[in-house]
Amino acid sequence: MFESLSAKFQGAFASLRSKGRLKSDDIDEIALEIRAALLDSDVALSVVDSFIGELKSRTASVLDDLNKSTNPANAVFEIVNSLLTEILGGSARRIRLAKKPPTVILLTGLQGAGKTSLAGKLAKYLKDQGNTPLLVASDLQRPNAVTQLQVVGESIGVPVFAPEPGNGVGDPVKVAKNGLSFAQDKLHNIVIVDTAGRLGVDAELMAQAKKIRDAINPDEVLYVVDAMVGQDAVRTAQAFQEGVGFDAVVLTKLDGDARGGAALSITQVTGKPIMFAATGEKVSDFDLFHPDRMASRILGLGDIQTLAEQAKGAFDSDTAAKLETKFASGEDFTLDDFLSQLEAMKKMGSMTKLLGMLPGANSGAMKKQLEQFDEGELVKTQSIVQSMTPLERHDPKVLNGSRRSRIAKGSGRQVSDVNSLVERFTQAQKVMKQMRTGKGGIAMPPGLPNMPNLPKSPSAQLVNKKKSRSGNPAKRALES
């Protein structure tokens, strides 16, 4: 799940460095790595090409600085990351509430994107903010889409306007229109209209969507799209843009491991902002869209910042105290410590109920983030560390080829898995050292690849000045 693009950069730069001064042509080689990574992430080809073009010009303009830099790979990486974040978040904005209520929100998108689930999530989100939403069941096509919305509405205490049973019976345009009137009548200040999924190439249904839109004059038309969609993302988004028009995008199923390149493609091509992210099947699995997190995801680095948030409160007081002592005594962070941190994270995954009782934790957000965590990766890492001898765990420098081979066999993994673990652990050790000496502000749980672009945590500077409250450096950095 966490491929090391930055490691690939390091490799590419190492070989370039030996050639002497970097020229703009050398950047082309790096650009190829980035291009491959973006395509693997399902970013549309046309968007990749224009992105690489922009990247090359930005890099060329800072070539001198790159040559002076001690870590040009990281510098380029940062340029890539910030460019991505810019595009993803450039047009970001909040939902527009109408001056004269009700605010009308229309949901549209392909079949299976998650519109009906989203309707419930959006309704709950808005209700929790003190609004009085009304859900309108205008998907009269898919069997029991109306029933589904009614069940969801009931579970969140939001009324559902469903005059027609659906299943092919009724006129969605009429339902939408009457739903609006009903909302005005009953003084709901928000109307969320769910519609049937439809293909961008279906002229008839696109015309119907336009009709629904014209009948209710929505304040926001949200285009709901599945994060795992591939190269077709642009074609379909454009079809919806032309056919019915939309104001913003909602990305769904982000709890999977799809890198979500479609996010970049759609924002770049349509210029519309991604407003929300749906991250699970529960009605609470709903969040504002975070462009920086999406950027790191597209680059194949996972959602580090979210995981860093997860780490806060992940450690029981015992483990935290042990680490605190270790830190105070100046002892080195070992693979055993690494393993116990991983075990703590694994526990997090199966103790979602208990999490609600952790003090200071935003348990709602945490629960959802936990499900994003790939438990398979965790188990894999555990099995490798457990196959190591105490000496090896304490001093990974002794890990020569034959030891790595033995460990791989013993844990039923590949030597490449062992190598990757050792690399990640080494990086984690560096982070721990930095945290202890107060240098660097990269606050993330050790065991995850080093990300140079996270905003510097202000509390990292305080490490030397204040007595830390937690033995977990990641937690400490987040406490402020």
Add this chain to the structure above:
Amino acid sequence: MAIFSKLFSKIRGGSTSPSDWAEIEEALIAADLGAKSAAEIIEIAKKSKGDEIDSAITQSLSSWLSAKDRTLASNSDRTTTVMIVGVNGTGKTTSTAKLVSYLKMQNKSVLLAAADTFRAAAVEQLQTWGDRLGVEVITGPANGDPASVAFDAATKAKLDSTNYLIIDTAGRLHTKSDLMDELGKVRRVVEKVLPIDEVLLVVDATTGQNGIVQAKVFMESVAITGLILTKMDGSAKGGIALAIERETGTPIKFLGTGEGADDLAPFDAEGYLNGLFH
């Protein structure tokens, strides 16, 4: 089978320029075949002469296709059990209905198991299809154990000597290990009563590179035997399924071409490959 003839008539009879190669590579990537695979195919094609490039590419792609049987499993002496699995929103329930229609046209008796006990109104959705198509649907309590619904259905199918049992399951992301375990459990529990003959992974034609890992994980958890590639009536042509065939050897058995019960087509290699590069 001239896949590229429409696009690359200029290739024939002349030398292929770098920009021509770039165009071909782009077409391969645009079909969701993946950047790496596209590069591989270009390398192979570059070794061919001008008028043979088209067939070289066609041959490469065809070699990715699984050699396994693409027909739906069937047994003359007992119930054939089919499990329908996949991530959320791919069209499992609709595909289940299409299979029912397909089988009924062959005069087979079918029993359905509404083993999606999680999603709101999923059971009702399958029941609506059951009513429309005239087949019985075995259900259980909401949020109940899907394995026990499947078990009950298998028991009944066996007792009644029903030709086909189709088990519709809840959509689940492959990254959720507990849900993947649950699927494995459904399989094991059913196998106490009846052998599972077919586990069909439903894949949305718009899916990008994530489709490969989806298939791999489902393969590991529940041993998929075939794919149903859905929403082929849209602009996406399901190139990722070819990548899945290559990586896992799992054959596409059916294509979904609409929301109606009759919108199911058996897989046709030529039509599929041609459709990838429109």
